[in-house]
Amino acid sequence: MIAFFRLLRIIIFAVLFYLLFRNLYKIFWKHKRPNSFTNQKNKTPQIKEEQMKKDPICGTYIPESQAIKYKHENEVLFFCSETCKEKFLKSEKK
Ligand SMILES: [Zn+2]
DSSP states (O other), X not given: OHHHHHHHHHHHHHHHHHHHHHHHHXXXXXXXXXXXXXXXXXXXXXXXXXXXXXXXXXXXXXXXXXXXXXXXXTEEEEESSHXXXXXXXXXXXX
């Protein structure tokens, strides 16, 4: 039980640090160049729209880079998680 609380505390700290750094980054970025950033965004979109792939198991759309790829009969399938991939593999075996 003590080990569990230790783990929980580590997770909470990790989340807090993540949120803190994210906010600091946002504030810093907005503060530094508020106009040039929005102008740039309108003229040339720097963030490329990633292709979204559909998970055949749960039907969720996932960005290609984050999806779990699996080659199946000459086509590549994209899964949102290992769980969905496993579900697919199990259904294949039947
Ligand atoms: Zn899924």
